[in-house]
Amino acid sequence: AQSVTQPDIHITVSEGASLELRCNYSYGATPYLFWYVQSPGQGLQLLLKYFSGDTLVQGIKGFEAEFKRSQSSFNLRKPSVHWSDAAEYFCAVGGSVRDMRFGAGTRLTVKP
Amino acid sequence: GAVVSQHPSRVICKSGTSVKIECRSLDFQATTMFWYRQFPKKSLMLMATSNEGSKATYEQGVEKDKFLINHASLTLSTLTVTSAHPEDSSFYICSARLAGGPQETQYFGPGTRLLVL
Numbered sequence: 180a181q182s183v184t185q186p187d188i189h190i191t192v193s194e195g196a197s198l199e200l201r202c203n204y205s206y207g208a209t210p211y212l213f214w215y216v217q218s219p220g221q222g223l224q225l226l227l228k229y230f231s232g233d234t235l236v237q238g239i240k241g242f243e244a245e246f247k248r249s250q251s252s253f254n255l256r257k258p259s260v261h262w263s264d265a266a267e268y269f270c271a272v273g274g275s276v277r278d279m280r281f282g283a284g285t286r287l288t289v290k291p
Numbered sequence: 292g293a294v295v296s297q298h299p300s301r302v303i304c305k306s307g308t309s310v311k312i313e314c315r316s317l318d319f320q321a322t323t324m325f326w327y328r329q330f331p332k333k334s335l336m337l338m339a340t341s342n343e344g345s346k347a348t349y350e351q352g353v354e355k356d357k358f359l360i361n362h363a364s365l366t367l368s369t370l371t372v373t374s375a376h377p378e379d380s381s382f383y384i385c386s387a388r389l390a391g392g393p394q395e396t397q398y399f400g401p402g403t404r405l406l407v408l
């Protein structure tokens with residue numbers, strides 16, 4: 180069965196510092212992989228997704244993620260974090276919406 | 292484009308009453324909508340898949356008589372929490388899939404915070 184693990188429940192970084200959020204997955208085939216961001220009291224916004232091809236995926240708001248099959252990982256990165264990036268980030272894996280599994284989320288706090 | 296709205300954004304009700312939550316796709320047609328429940332500090336759990344003009348498909352462990360879903364048009368799905376109890380308090384999020392769009396793509400609403408007293 181597919182599953183997603185986000186090892187870090189909460190991460191704090193200083194504004195301007197780089198960011199990496201970890202995501203590991205278990206899936207029977209080559210998965211579709213997603214990163215979503217959720218601001219307080221809001222729904223989820225898609226940051227980026229990977230289906231196939233180039234393993235380094237560019238998303239919105241300056242985020243990127245790299246698919247590493249050998250490590251079953253899809254870590255999210257941003258070179259320089261802005262205060263507005265403070266939010267909850269969810270990694271998801273699946274071949275369709277019904278098939279999709281979400282990680283437990285990583286809460287990002289940005290220090291001034 | 293691809294905006295999904297939910298109404299109300301938050302609701303407080305007494306135990307034993309029913310609450311209806313609406314999910315609308317504002318600028319596209321959605322033959323399929325999904326309802327999720329999110330517990331504090333937890334991930335999203337898919338409750339049911341709502342198909343326009345047919346019965347909803349519920350995930351294992353979700354009571355269909357408790358969570359009534361109606362998808363009467365291509366832009367509206369409703370979730371009714373019947374005889375709500377405090378344990379039903381949660382954040383309910385809907386999403387919609389574009390008619391004819393990719394199976395893996397969904398657009399999320401902003402969520403509805405339900406508090407049952």
